[in-house]
Amino acid sequence: MTNSNVALSSPSTTAEVIKKQRRYHPLKSIPFALMHLACFATLLTGVSLKAIILCVSMYAIRMFFLTAGYHRYFSHRTFNTSRFFQFILALMGCTAVQKGPLWWASHHRRHHKFTDQEGDAHSPRIDGFWWSHIGWVLSTEYESTDWEAMKDFARFPELRWLNSWHIVPGVAVAVLCYFIGGWQGLIWGFFISTVVLYHATFSVNSLAHMWGKRRYPTADDSRNNWFIALFTGGEGWHNNHHHYMASVKQGFFWWEVDFSYYALRVMSWLRLVRDLRMPPRRLILVQR
Numbered sequence: 001m002t003n004s005n006v007a008l009s010s011p012s013t014t015a016e017v018i019k020k021q022r023r024y025h026p027l028k029s030i031p032f033a034l035m036h037l038a039c040f041a042t043l044l045t046g047v048s049l050k051a052i053i054l055c056v057s058m059y060a061i062r063m064f065f066l067t068a069g070y071h072r073y074f075s076h077r078t079f080n081t082s083r084f085f086q087f088i089l090a091l092m093g094c095t096a097v098q099k100g101p102l103w104w105a106s107h108h109r110r111h112h113k114f115t116d117q118e119g120d121a122h123s124p125r126i127d128g129f130w131w132s133h134i135g136w137v138l139s140t141e142y143e144s145t146d147w148e149a150m151k152d153f154a155r156f157p158e159l160r161w162l163n164s165w166h167i168v169p170g171v172a173v174a175v176l177c178y179f180i181g182g183w184q185g186l187i188w189g190f191f192i193s194t195v196v197l198y199h200a201t202f203s204v205n206s207l208a209h210m211w212g213k214r215r216y217p218t219a220d221d222s223r224n225n226w227f228i229a230l231f232t233g234g235e236g237w238h239n240n241h242h243h244y245m246a247s248v249k250q251g252f253f254w255w256e257v258d259f260s261y262y263a264l265r266v267m268s269w270l271r272l273v274r275d276l277r278m279p280p281r282r283l284i285l286v287q288r
């Protein structure tokens with residue numbers, strides 16, 4: 001549906017059109033459901049300290065590459081890096097099994113363009129909690145990469161390749177977890193860790209537009225939520241982020257914990273990344 005359709009349609013017609021498109025795809029839902037079901041295999045494999053450490057490590061590492069790579073680099077270009085490390089960011093981001101970097105970033109750019117309006121793939125205001133959390137991922141509407149939104153990165157063949165073969169790094173992580181900890185390692189290091197990673201990431205799309213404080217009067221419903229920020233490497237400072245998306249750090253003040261920013265700062269000292277873009281002071285201090 002184009003914007004001109006929206007403009008021409010009456011509200012009721014528009015709502016009907018959107019409702020028809022808002023369908024979960026049964027075949028796409030099966031692998032996602034199986035990922036969740038596989039977690040219950042821990043009833044057979046049991047748990048150990050080694051399995052918990054593997055699970056937490058896999059979660060933390062992959063969350064970092066999602067937030068620092070997929071989000072702050074590929075979606076918003078909040079810092080610069082070499083072509084080689086750009087590839088590493090994309091490759092490691094793929095291990096989170098949230099499709100390819102260009103797919104992920106293209107739909108995220110769309111989210112910022114149409115935040116909480118028609119055209120936004122995941123708005124709780126428009127489509128409710130469940131759609132914004134998981135429904136849009138399981139629909140056929142957003143299956144393909146929006147290349148129009150990714151012209152800047154689409155010129156790199158290695159990124160286009162990864163975007164198509166995004167499943168390979170994810171499978172490699174599953175195999176690695178099996179070699180580290182056997183079946184128990186596979187269940188905790190890959191399945192449980194990946195499922196928790198899904199819902200933590202998705203909660204930024206759903207809950208961070210519903211639950212928390214609004215420091216800045218943005219036109220959307222974005223919120224700052226310290227609890228979500230703790231589990232998502234700082235992504236819970238979502239009202240800050242919608243207020244000034246070009247900033248590499250999303251926790252604008254010292255008390256707003258932002259682990260991904262701290263790690264990127266250390267990486268800048270190691271010359272892995274450079275030109276970290278900071279929010280202008282005059283924009284931070286604007287209060288509602």
Ligand SMILES: [Zn+2]
Nearest residue numbers: 111205222238
């Ligand atoms: Zn948002």
Ligand SMILES: [Zn+2]
Nearest residue numbers: 075108241245
């Ligand atoms: Zn963003």
